[in-house]
Amino acid sequence: MTDVAQTLSDADERPALTPHAQIRHAVMLVNPLSGSVGPRAAAEAETILAGYDLKAQIMTFEGGNFDQIIADAFAAKPDVIFVLAGDGTARSVASKASPNGPMIAPLPGGTMNMLPKALYGTADWKLALKRALEEGEPQAVSGGEVQGEYFYCAAILGSPALWAPAREAMRTGKIKLAWQYGRRALKRAFSGRLRFTLDGGEKRRTEALVLISPMISKAMEDPIGLEAAAMDPSDTTQAFRLAATALFSDWRQDPAVSTRPAKLIEVRARSKIPAVIDGEPLLLKPEAVIRFVPKAFKALAPRPPSAEDSI
Known part of the structure; x- marks a missing residue:
């Protein structure tokens, strides 16, 4: 089989992205020290995202420079930002997003995982990622604010x-x-x-x-x-x-x-x-x-x- 034919064959075997949202570029923020994430999560996420027809970037929280990394994620202008980190980090990223985008997908990587469980019904971040990629659509999320939180x-x-x-x-x-x-x-x-x-x-x-x-x-x-x-x-x-x-x-x-x-x-x-x-x-x-x-x-x-x- 030629390289071109092999590439086409591989593309045919990829799982289909959701038809309900346009996802061409995704950024995933990973904190390996958070909750249930672990040191292998970034590599595992990269492998999963590579199976879909989209451009994906993995950004890992290192050295405590969370604000700058989050700012870099938004500056990349992706269609969606996945967050595999603690509950506080997920809230922080969501609070910086406007109602017009980019879409935010907070995956269960914290302790209580209230928001991810409400959105995806699971504490398994890999399953939540799969559901978002294959079944997701843009949804306006309401909430509350108190003292800037x-x-x-x-x-x-x-x-x-x-x-x-x-x-x-x-x-x-x-x-x-x-x-x-x-x-x-x-x-x-x-x-x-x-x-x-x-x-x-x-x-x-x-x-x-x-x-x-x-x-x-x-x-x-x-x-x-x-x-x-x-x-x-x-x-x-x-x-x-x-x-x-x-x-x-x-x-x-x-x-x-x-x-x-x-x-x-x-x-x-x-x-x-x-x-x-x-x-x-x-x-x-x-x-x-x-x-x-x-x-x-x-x-x-x-x-x-x-x-x-x-x-």
């Missing part, structure tokens, strides 16, 4: 946010670590109340506030705002029951929870507010404003999203 799945404000690391450690089988996180959460749990307003309405008090994006909310069909769920136990016993249901079952069924959509949420507390946004823990200022972002970025994902962890 963006989230696209959910934000938990208040003491229950302290339970998130314990939950994730339990899910990954790290029982000792889960116990340590749990003891820390117990010491601080429900030690302060939040004061909040939704869209300028009446002031309310609650133990915790959960803000959920339309992409993964079971209670919302249209992107009209964030689903705001106030968790308001009346006593310590109810508080700990609520903490358990919030972690391990359908918490909306709890009588101490009330929900409604909102576009502007103002929250106050006596001290810094513990929070978890898309799996990343952080402390917010005692006065925080959260706003709904209807079209935050454009994702490359199957339609409908393969949400594994809708909440």
